[in-house]
Amino acid sequence: xxxxxxxxxxxxxxxxxxxxxxxxxxxxxxxxxxxxxxxxxxxxxxxxxxxxxxxxxxxxxxxxxxxxxxxxxxxxxxxxxxxxxxxxxxxxxxxxxxxxxxxxxxxxxxxxxxxxxxxxxxxxxxxxxxxxxxxxxxxxxxxxxxxxxxxxxxxxxxxxxxxxxxxxxxxxxxxxxxxxxxxxxxxxxxxxxxxxxxxxxxxxxxxxxxxxxxxxxxxxxxxxxxxxxxxxxxxxxxxxxxxxxxxxxxxxxxxxxxxxxxxxxxxxxxxxxxxxxxxxxxxxxxxxxxxxxxxxxxxxxxxxxxxxxxxxxxxxxx
Numbered sequence: 001x002x003x004x005x006x007x008x009x010x011x012x013x014x015x016x017x018x019x020x021x022x023x024x025x026x027x028x029x030x031x032x033x034x035x036x037x038x039x040x041x042x043x044x045x046x047x048x049x050x051x052x053x054x055x056x057x058x059x060x061x062x063x064x065x066x067x068x069x070x071x072x073x074x075x076x077x078x079x080x081x082x083x084x085x086x087x088x089x090x091x092x093x094x095x096x097x098x099x100x101x102x103x104x105x106x107x108x109x110x111x112x113x114x115x116x117x118x119x120x121x122x123x124x125x126x127x128x129x130x131x132x133x134x135x136x137x138x139x140x141x142x143x144x145x146x147x148x149x150x151x152x153x154x155x156x157x158x159x160x161x162x163x164x165x166x167x168x169x170x171x172x173x174x175x176x177x178x179x180x181x182x183x184x185x186x187x188x189x190x191x192x193x194x195x196x197x198x199x200x201x202x203x204x205x206x207x208x209x210x211x212x213x214x215x216x217x218x219x220x221x222x223x224x225x226x227x228x229x230x231x232x233x234x235x236x237x238x239x240x241x242x243x244x245x246x247x248x249x250x251x252x253x254x255x256x257x258x259x260x261x262x263x264x265x266x267x268x269x270x271x272x273x274x275x276x277x278x279x280x281x282x283x284x285x286x287x288x289x290x291x292x293x294x295x296x297x298x299x300x301x302x303x304x305x306x307x308x309x310x311x312x313x314x315x316x317x318x
Contacts, residue, residue, distance in 0.1 A: 003101075006082070010098040012059060014039065017097070026082075026104045028075030044071035044079055054086055058098055062088050069109055081109040132206075132227040135213055138185055140165035140178050143213075143222055152199065173197055177225075184210045184223050194230070205234040259299055266292050 009018035019034040047070040064087035071079040082102040135144040150157040153168045190211040206227040213222040
């Protein structure tokens with residue numbers, strides 16, 4: 001009479017013949033209301049078969065049956081999750097009854113469903129990411145990978161969880177990652193770095209963000225790795241860098257190699273003795289000086305433009 005469990009006694013036909021007073025705080029009914037109701041009509045339609053099968057199993061085997069949860073309608077109209085243990089009992093006259101002890105587990109079930117929903121949402125975010133996401137322990141064993149990571153190493157995500165980073169990457173890459181993992185775990189602070197990885201006869205560049213992975217108690221148990229493929233950007237940067245080096249060489253050639261003989265020519269022209277030169281010869285000399293100055297202006301323009309382009313590249317303006 002004082003138990004918090006809802007105790008139900010059924011005849012073997014399924015008719016409810018007794019319900020403990022604890023049904024009131026759990027389902028909102030008084031005992032007489034429960035006994036007068038059709039028991040199966042109070043059970044959620046999706047759970048009727050489950051409950052019926054349990055009652056049949058108890059009758060056939062005589063063994064106690066446990067149900068993790070089924071739903072019954074509260075008097076107010078909402079559904080209550082009940083956990084039950086059901087067994088066969090016999091009274092003094094030898095008549096068999098089915099005895100069920102039911103406990104309200106709504107709070108635990110709903111909390112569990114919420115956790116599952118949250119996990120599904122997080123997984124959805126991770127799976128839709130363009131980045132490779134993985135969780136690893138201190139030795140580089142995989143604890144979690146998203147599909148992007150599985151696709152990159154051409155293996156199933158479930159298979160990767162039984163493997164180590166060394167199963168997929170060259171020793172130099174593994175050594176670099178393990179050093180970073182240990183640094184994060186030792187300091188408890190995240191780090192960002194770039195790495196070069198060879199996979200399937202192709203070189204990939206990644207920008208890696210490593211953050212400490214903590215347990216519920218706050219202990220660091222591993223790291224979360226978010227690796228963004230920057231191969232295209234890196235290739236573009238290297239091309240610009242090589243072009244920049246070429247511009248530097250052009251600028252040097254113009255300002256030193258070409259300008260040196262031009263400067264000599266201009267110096268010689270200033271030393272020219274114009275005494276005795278007729279008008280035609282003076283005109284030719286003037287044309288030489290004009291062309292030399294024009295060439296000097298062109299060279300200055302090339303050097304200036306190449307400098308401006310190099311400066312823009314260095315400042316990430318191109």
